[in-house]
Amino acid sequence: MSRPLIGLPGRRKLAKAIEGFPATMDHIQVDLYLADYSLGVLEAGGLPVNLPIDADPVELAEYLDGVLLTGGADIGPEHYGHQPATDLFPPESERDDFELALLGRAIHRGLPVLGICRGLQLINVQAGGTLNQDVQPHARFDVVPDTEVHPVDFVDGSILHGLYGDSRKVNSLHHQTVLDLAPGLNATGRADDGTVEGLESDDGRLVSVQWHPEMMRGRPEDPIFGWLVHAAITRQG
Secondary structure (H helix, E strand, C coil): CCCCEEEEECEEEEHHHCCCCCHHHCCCEEEECCHHHHHHHHHCCCEEEEECCCCCHHHHHCCCCEEEECCCCCCCHHHHCCCCCCCCCCCCHHHHHHHHHHHHHHHHHCCCEEEECHHHHHHHHHCCCCEECCCHHHECCCCCCCCCCEEEEECCCCHHHHHHCCEEEECCECCCEECCCCCCEEEEEEECCCCEEEEEECCCCEEEECCCHHHCCCHHHCHHHHHHHHHHHHHHC
């Protein structure tokens, strides 16, 4: 059986925003996401596939066995009926539209989807939920990314509980959180202040976490990537 193809969408930046490019290339566009996402997929046995926002996300989804929704900018609040309340990490509307369409098609096809940080928020918004736009105590950019900031407790019998047990300590690199939980989603992981840190769909095909497992120490042993790849292989038959 071939490695399952796991699609990874990312961000579109100008080269001038990235150190090391010559000034003559300032206007050139660059697609990027943190390499640890693709390494997590590879280590779990999957084959990561870059998904450029120029392509049709619905067409791309037809070739995939699973999707990993990565972190990044805030989701435009118009997608959940709110007015902007912060400009800390401005929305990237083209990416929002691409990923919402990709997620919708992935759900239609029954693909397993793993959401990380922004990915969790996107899953909640796509399903009809809303977000708190600025929760500064969780934006711990003052410490190195793999710092264990707070514990997350998991609901007994959930997929996340099966992966991590009753509780685990996690990093915290986000400033937005779930406000209203969308229908069809279950909060299966919470921080000690009640913040939703894990979501799962009723059918178990969508699993998402608010922290960044790809940045934690011991990433090759983190089971969340294994869940995604195993679910994709199972769907392959």
